[in-house]
Amino acid sequence: MDEINLRVCGQAGQGLQVLGTALGRAYKNAGRHVFMIQDNMSRIRGGNNFFQLRVSQAPVSAPRQKADIVAALDLDSIDSHRKALNEKGRLILDAKAGGDAPVQEKEINIPFYEISKNACGDKRFVNSVLLGILARMTGLLFESVESSLVKAFSSKGESVIQKNLQAARAGYDHTPGVGFSMSESNPPVSQPRLLMNGNEAMVMGAMAAGCRFYTAYPMSPSTSIMTLLARYAKPYGMIVEQAEDEISAVNMALGASFAGARSLTSTSGGGFCLMTEGVSLSGMTETPLVIINAQRPGPATGFPTRTEQSDLDLVIHGGHGEFAKMVLAPGTIEEAFLLTGYAFQMAEKYQIPVIILTDQYLAESQIDTEPLDINRIKAAHAQPPAEADLVHPYKRYALTESGVSPRGIPSLINEVVYADSDEHTEEGHITESADTRVRMVEKRYHKKTASLLKETMKPKSFQSHEADTLLVGFGSTQGVIKEVCERLQKLKIGCLHLPQVWPFPSQAFIELTTNIKHLVVVENNATGQLRRLIRRETGLEADASVLKFDGRPFSVDELHARVEEVIGSWK
Template sequence: MSTNVNFMVGGGAGQGVQSVGFILAKAFTRGGYHVFADHDYESRVRGGHNFFRVRVKDSKVRAITEPVDVLLALNKESIDLHGKELAEKGVVVFDKEQVKDIGGNGNLLGIPLDRLAKENAGNRLMANTVALGAALGLVGYEFEILDKLLREHFGAGEIGDGNVKAAKAGYDYAQENFRGAFSYHLSATGDTKRMLLNGNEAIALGAIAAGCKFIAAYPITPATSIMEYMAARAKDLDLVVVAPEDEISVINMIIGASYSGVRAMTATSGTGLCLMVEGLGLAGVSETPIVVVNAQRPGPAVGLATRTGQGDLEFTLHASHGEFPRAVFAPADVEDAFWLTIKAFNMADKYQLPVILLTDQHLASSYATIDKLDLSKVTIDRGLLFSAEEEGKSEYMRYRITKTGISPRAFPGQEGVLVVSDSHEHNEEGHPSENAENRTQMMQKRMRKLFSLKNELASPQIYGPRKAETMLIGWGSTYGAVREAVDILRKEGTNINLLHLSELWPFPTEAVANALNNTLNSYVVENNATGQLAHLIQAETGQTVTGKILKYDGRPFTPAYIVREIRKEGC
């Protein structure tokens, strides 16, 4: 029997929901399981309702799922809100001395969480850790793994010891009182070592592996943890991490760093990118390579600060006034986020243009297990760099017109070279020019880069048969949910496949058009209200998709949601 268990930790902000959920995910990762976890939280310091979902499988898992097998309810509200989501044999762990008059289906397993925390650890705040221990006790998981993790997380002192005692009390209580109450038994499957990362951590690691040495960012959900991850390692890795006064300063700082020869990036969300668009144009006209992470959240304005969405696609493609080349990548999952970040830096340097990594809150904060990253596959491409010796002369023109549109790049202070750059339209030397012929030549020079750049981008991924009666089309973080939906529907006999885009611009026109020609019905799956990828497909290929499956409530897709919507279409 295959393992597929879905845990949920629910409670208010300040009850340690995230800590319990993360440690639970890490415990199963240490035992050799595959894990996918996500965190749903409100934009509040205390109060409000939060939950953390952890899906555990004995095979690769790429998405959340809807039925809850084990609900750790740290307050009554969690039972009221999520009791109806319980699987047929699901169970609820709650504090039977604090929560009364509860409803919900499934088995209600009352445990005196507060009292056990106070009696065993001397601190009722550790009631969440009692619930964590109880969860592992229910499934018979090895307590030694949790013991070690708690000491790593909280330290080896009084707090660490207290949390271990609290967890052991919950574990023993569940073992003694509810043996057999839950139908799943989970034991460590071996010592297979996997990494447990979220999307932002993967991007930060990718940037470090790519040789990024400067990041400037203004704190903003859901992008902030990229800067935090790099800041925590700045001293050891010789990174410069700066948090300026606003996003306008941010993008000008990274342009300056890159102009001097340093690989530089920023991480923001849509509201921050709005303030950066003039600077983005400066990078475009000055042909300065930068990497910008736009971790999307629903807008407009502040919108839903802690929720997910894909509403910035068309904005990102055209942000800033005027026309200049750029690349836009949208990682499909955690591992893809690592490798696409490295590619973003290489493409930015090689083609001397801005590259935007378009992620979202779901990918940014969701955790997934991945195999160890093979760093031997990391390559660094700094592009065409000017060398007086190689050129055979010392004369240098920063914007020399070439067949590819790529000019040899030199850095200020480089011996024998004068680097001139300007925000105006300029001539080959870099001096401002309003000459009509020069303007035409410079525009053509910059835009020519797109022809070579397009050939370096990966084609959209086709999952399933190359030809199918129905095709789902997705981009970015929807990959896991759409892929699993395809698996479910194929098992039911539906002739269906998936076309997924991660490298969005320059747009893979021919590949998408060919895929559309090999299907009868096509449905775009997007976390926005207007079907922006569907519109882009029509604009670039001239073809119209059959329909759209759109979700814009700030929550990510589940495989089951997509399956239900496809069934409504009669597929």
């Protein structure tokens, strides 16, 4: 087998995330590529959650629809997972976990709870037993399991590590056959490589950029940004402050930024709604602001723990009035890292709000990745503007060619700084002047947007030279679209991925699609927001949309089938 797909399901609170990370890390350390999605219900205990891990000889950045192995820690929702098995797939269960459920065809009954009890005197080590079983079934050496478990429990002390190792060993030894072993046609990928999700990559990007102040109100699926930063904050001189609400978070981020700190806040769509007045305030006061919106399905509370790309319109338009802003949409772990650093740089350079748009799928999917280089991110801290750029008395909103005024930071320049959310004069005082109004709007919107357009990130194209049809997407769908392109190369299909959606890279988009016959826009939403944006900004009407809005990410198989269907309909 060139790849193996594993799904482990169980109740919330059974430790699936720790198990998933340990399993993913074990395969990564063994030189395999891994990609893992998290599918969780919005509850603390019970219900049915799962992770699905794709292990491959080639780099992978999207999930498959079906699994070779489904392992069930809990039998309550077993029927839904049975459907996820592929033809040769096997379901591993402990029949006793469901009151001696009869074992059906394609099922392997292993008493993992009992194995845990026998090995460690406690049923609670069942996850590690399962880890051993899955490793053995898929031909993974025990040493990879061992190093991964030591890492997973390193903070819990030697005794916990030993018990988990005993449990894993017992599971490993109990499992006779291999059955799903990966072929060894490709040599193992050289290490070290990282196993990270999108939120973790953005945390590292923010820290590399010299972010000193982070504030947020907890909201899935952005919350792990806050918890990870909180863990790292102290030695790096960062303050992580939990706000009373998202309105406070965005205004705190602005206060810190105005006073001189690189500051960040993150949320999901509902929280972003509350932040929009702050986005507008950033635009008006020309205070740098970086917001991460990890999208989840709306409207209102929606699906708190699931994925969607339905906030594109919201973030592009969110914030009343007209002012320059930037919206970035990373599609890989590396982009999540680099674009977070870039967001700080651009927010500061143009004194504007920059929004990074991700979603639950990118935020929580773990992917193996080359080590990330912090030197590709420019760090900065508060500094006075160059004396040569200043006029005295200092004017915070001095009119300039570029629309950007030298940014005075209180106490770092020897004069006072006035900033105002009202329409204001160059000095920063309230005005009712029509002439000043026009000049300030031109400064905040036209001049800055013109400059931003000059350095807009172009869409990334793949396999587009020979292509008749381009699949177009933004953000988290990059991996799945690319893989489907590779599979459908014979049909002359390429793709474009937009890492920046605002200001829209119209000129580059038009150039890249000049010789293309068909555009198909792929989006995790119900109404084709990107398709509309393309039409509005370029005049180009796409030929078709492939939309998905059930709260789940596209699998390679599903997108493959749906693109084939679209293309088939043209013939």
